[in-house]
Amino acid sequence: MRYSALSIFLNGLFGNRNWAAHWRQPEPKPHYDVIIVGGGGHGLATAYYLSKTFGIRNIAVLEKGYLGSGNVGRNTTIIRSNYLLPGNNPFYEFSMKLWEGLEQDFNFNAMVSQRGVLNLFHSDAQRDAYTRRGNAMRLHGVDADLLDRAAVRSMLPFFDYDNARFPIQGGLLQRRGGTVRHDAVAWGYARGADAHGVDIIQNCEVTGIRREGGKAVGVETTRGFIGCGKLALAAAGNSSRVAQMADLKLPMESHVLQAFVSEGLKPFIDGVVTFGAGHFYVSQSDKGGLVFGGDIDGYNSYAQRGNLATVEHVTEAGKAMIPALSRIRVLRSWGGIMDMSMDGSPIIDRVHLDNLYLNSGWCYGGFKATPASGYCFAHLIARDEPHETARAFRLDRFRRGYVIDEKGQGAQPNLH
Amino acid sequence: MKGAVLPRPAADAGADAWHDYVYLRDNPRGAYEEYWHHTSGCRRWLVVSRDTATHEVYACQDAADAKAVRA
Ligand SMILES: Cc1cc2nc3c(=O)[nH]c(=O)nc-3n(C[C@H](O)[C@H](O)[C@H](O)COP(=O)(O)OP(=O)(O)OC[C@H]3O[C@@H](n4cnc5c(N)ncnc54)[C@H](O)[C@@H]3O)c2cc1C
Ligand SMILES: [Zn+2]
Numbered sequence: 001m002r003y004s005a006l007s008i009f010l011n012g013l014f015g016n017r018n019w020a021a022h023w024r025q026p027e028p029k030p031h032y033d034v035i036i037v038g039g040g041g042h043g044l045a046t047a048y049y050l051s052k053t054f055g056i057r058n059i060a061v062l063e064k065g066y067l068g069s070g071n072v073g074r075n076t077t078i079i080r081s082n083y084l085l086p087g088n089n090p091f092y093e094f095s096m097k098l099w100e101g102l103e104q105d106f107n108f109n110a111m112v113s114q115r116g117v118l119n120l121f122h123s124d125a126q127r128d129a130y131t132r133r134g135n136a137m138r139l140h141g142v143d144a145d146l147l148d149r150a151a152v153r154s155m156l157p158f159f160d161y162d163n164a165r166f167p168i169q170g171g172l173l174q175r176r177g178g179t180v181r182h183d184a185v186a187w188g189y190a191r192g193a194d195a196h197g198v199d200i201i202q203n204c205e206v207t208g209i210r211r212e213g214g215k216a217v218g219v220e221t222t223r224g225f226i227g228c229g230k231l232a233l234a235a236a237g238n239s240s241r242v243a244q245m246a247d248l249k250l251p252m253e254s255h256v257l258q259a260f261v262s263e264g265l266k267p268f269i270d271g272v273v274t275f276g277a278g279h280f281y282v283s284q285s286d287k288g289g290l291v292f293g294g295d296i297d298g299y300n301s302y303a304q305r306g307n308l309a310t311v312e313h314v315t316e317a318g319k320a321m322i323p324a325l326s327r328i329r330v331l332r333s334w335g336g337i338m339d340m341s342m343d344g345s346p347i348i349d350r351v352h353l354d355n356l357y358l359n360s361g362w363c364y365g366g367f368k369a370t371p372a373s374g375y376c377f378a379h380l381i382a383r384d385e386p387h388e389t390a391r392a393f394r395l396d397r398f399r400r401g402y403v404i405d406e407k408g409q410g411a412q413p414n415l416h
Numbered sequence: 417m418k419g420a421v422l423p424r425p426a427a428d429a430g431a432d433a434w435h436d437y438v439y440l441r442d443n444p445r446g447a448y449e450e451y452w453h454h455t456s457g458c459r460r461w462l463v464v465s466r467d468t469a470t471h472e473v474y475a476c477q478d479a480a481d482a483k484a485v486r487a
Contacts, residue, residue, distance in 0.1 A: 240443035251439040253419070254468070298417045299452075302445040302469045342439045398439040399431070411438050414417055 003107055022187055023194035028201050031227035032060045034381060035219060036234055037206045037242055039063025041072035041182070041367065042359055043234035044189035044200075045374020046381070048106065051196035053375070054382035059198045060228075061190075062221060064205035068186040071236050072367065074336035076259050076293045078272050078281065079368040080117040080177035081142050084133045087392030087404040088345060089140045094389045095372030096142075096176060102371060108188030110180050111286070116271035117177030120152065120159075120321070122166040126276055130172040137174070145173045156273065160323050166277035168321075179272060179283050185370060209245040209356075216246065216356050232357040232381055237302070237337025239360035248351060250360065251342040251398050253413040256301040256335045257293065257364045258310055262328045264288030278317030290328065292318060296338060296364065298414045305335045338364050343403035344416030348377050348393040350384065357381050358395065363416055418451035421463055421482075445469050451479060 001007065001020055011018055034050060036043045039061045050056045063069075079099055081092035103110050121127050127146075134144035148170045153161060161168045190200055201223070208220035209231065218227035235242040237254045265288050274281040282292040294314035297306045311333065318325045341347065341361030346369065351358045359377045362369060376390035386393075392404055398411075409415040420441055425433040446469055452462045461479035466472065 238445075240441070241445060244442075249436075249440045249442065251441070253441050253443050254445075299466070300420075300443065300448060300450065300468045301471065303471055307471070399435050412419065414419070 003109075022191040023200050026199040026201065028060065028062075028204065028221070028223055028226050029199065031218075031229075032199070033058040033229040034232060035059075035226060035228040035230075036061045036232045037219065038070070038234040038236060038238075039067050039186075039190070039200060039202065040070040040234065040236050041185055041189065041370040042236070042362070042373045042377065043232075044186055044193060045370050046232060046234060046359065046377045047193040047198045047200075047374075048189045048196070049375045049378035050382060051193055051198050054378050056382055057197045059193075060226065061193070061198060061200045062204045062206055062219070062226070063200070063202045064222075066202050067190055067200065068183050071336040071338070071362075072186045072370070073183050074259065074334060075182055075364075075367040076281065076283070076291050077179040077182050077367065078117065078177070078283065079112075079180055080174055080272075081368070082117065082119070082133065082137055082144065082172065082174045082177065083406060084136050085404055085406055086140075088406060089136065089142065091372055091376070091389040091393075092369065093140060093142050094375070095369050098371030098375060099180065099368075100176075102188070106188045106192040108184060108191060110184040110188050112178070112180045114176050114178040115283070116173055116175045117274070118147070118152070118155070118171045118173045118271060119274045120168050120171045120276045122169055122277045124169075127169055134172050143174060143176050145175065147171045147173055156269070158324055159321055163320060166275075166320060171273075177272060180367075182367060185367075189374070206242060206245070211246065211353065215354050230355045230357065230381055231353075232359065232377065234359040234377070236339050236360070236362060236366065239339045239358070243351075243358065243360075246351075246353060246356060248358075250347075251395075251411075252361060253300050253340050254302055255296045255298070255338050255340045255414060256303060256306045257296045257338050258306040258314070258333055258335045259291065259293040260311075260314070260330050260333045261285070262290040262292075263331055265290065265328070273321075275317055275321040278313075278320065280314060280317035280321060282318065282322075289331065290325075294318075296340070296414060297335075302337055303335070304337055306333075338362070339366075340413035340416060342398060342411040342413060343405040344407055344409065344413075345404035346373070346393050347395050348373065348380060348386070348390045349395045350380065351395055418453065418461075421449040421451055447474075
């Protein structure tokens with residue numbers, strides 16, 4: 001069923017009893033042309049574009065929990081394309097363009113809100129770095145504005161501009177950045193993929209990869225063996241574990257990232273703002289809660305929950321930026337498992353088996369990448385050719401010395 | 417936190433061994449050994465044995481004493 005103002009009106013007249021389910025709950029078939037492991041944002045987007053744009057119909061997405069139980073439903077919903085490096089920037093800008101047309105494309109309200117992303121700077125050196133990044137963005141055709149202190153102050157008067165250690169000197173603003181309702185992204189892609197014939201199979205954990213003669217012929221799952229023509233891995237924080245089923249060791253560690261939401265407040269912060277002197281980012285949800293986060297905890301983890309030291313660290317950084325935060329009560333916090341790669345950039349590549357494809361290494365920035373990641377991964381799976389914006393995301397770049405290290409931290413995943 | 421406790425290859429071990437050491441990780445869910453630096457205390461490097469699924473710490477020893485750094 002297509003959603004429209006008319007369908008909402010008509011269903012309202014009949015007590016909203018006639019809405020159909022967004023997607024089917026099919027039993028697994030014995031064989032699919034393509035199996036995608038992981039029903040997060042990237043797996044579902046891949047299935048959607050494979051079926052809709054690249055014309056492959058016999059596809060299954062296997063998800064060990066329920067849809068949206070992974071990082072796609074845990075992130076702080078920020079989208080932006082304010083990257084510096086040539087390997088990254090065109091890809092994230094492609095993603096931003098897909099976000100801009102997504103709701104019309106999949107006929108679902110994902111609450112894409114281009115409310116602006118502002119990165120604050122606090123020193124001359126940081127201003128120089130942000131100017132350079134802003135210029136790199138503009139050279140790639142991405143919008144960027146450098147704001148001085150007065151301009152930031154007129155937007156956000158209640159920040160601590162004269163903090164003794166971290167005075168706010170200005171900010172780099174991407175007006176087209178913003179937030180998107182993350183669950184709706186999973187649901188919209190799932191509904192769209194299902195409409196194009198994709199079987200979305202929940203509560204189906206992949207436990208092994210069966211190989212014959214240098215190819216993956218199928219997967220062992222908690223619901224039995226399922227055969228496949230091509231196998232695509234999009235398991236985010238569990239990538240290492242799934243890849244290991246095919247004896248592939250990845251340049252990756254799994255780390256926990258926490259997020260927080262406050263009690264509901266009156267309109268307070270219009271866009272997304274990040275603190276440049278520590279790691280803290282905040283936006284206000286449509287319900288009024290402040291949604292915020294900071295650094296990963298820093299130690300390897302599969303636990304989906306973090307520790308108190310990081311809670312303190314994040315809230316201290318927040319309070320240094322916005323003193324009024326000290327009066328706000330935090331309602332909830334949670335954690336998700338990040339696939340932290342060795343250079344902080346993702347991998348979209350065909351790997352050591354002929355028909356095995358890997359999508360991974362999204363660190364804590366993979367939500368904004370969801371549309372482009374799905375599109376480019378689908379392109380690679382369907383055509384065995386990388387999409388032009390994803391050519392740099394090769395697995396062998398570490399061996400060849402072509403790392404894409406946006407932060408310049410080296411092979412230390414907990415610092416990216 | 418510095419990361420996994422791995423034996424360092426010899427300087428002339430070759431590109432494969434070094435690629436493996438610098439970039440590739442087992443990244444297990446469960447028992448794990450890693451280096452921690454006690455920065456706001458004695459500033460010693462430690463080998464901490466921990467479970468990455470439960471965060472339980474089993475053991476902790478000074479890195480200088482940890483002869484049995486896992487191979
Ligand atoms: C707290 C937090 C805040 C974040 N904030 C942002 C942000 O503001 N902006 C941004 O761009 N990014 C953000 N991110 C990162 C972003 O959420 C992730 O990079 C992205 O969601 C990862 O891709 P995904 O949606 O496919 O992952 P997931 O939703 O985690 O999907 C992977 C799926 O694979 C499934 N799976 C794993 N193993 C198996 C198996 N063996 N068999 C079957 N299924 C399996 C999992 O159950 C999971 O559902 C944040 C992440 C967290 C945790
Ligand atoms: Zn000590």
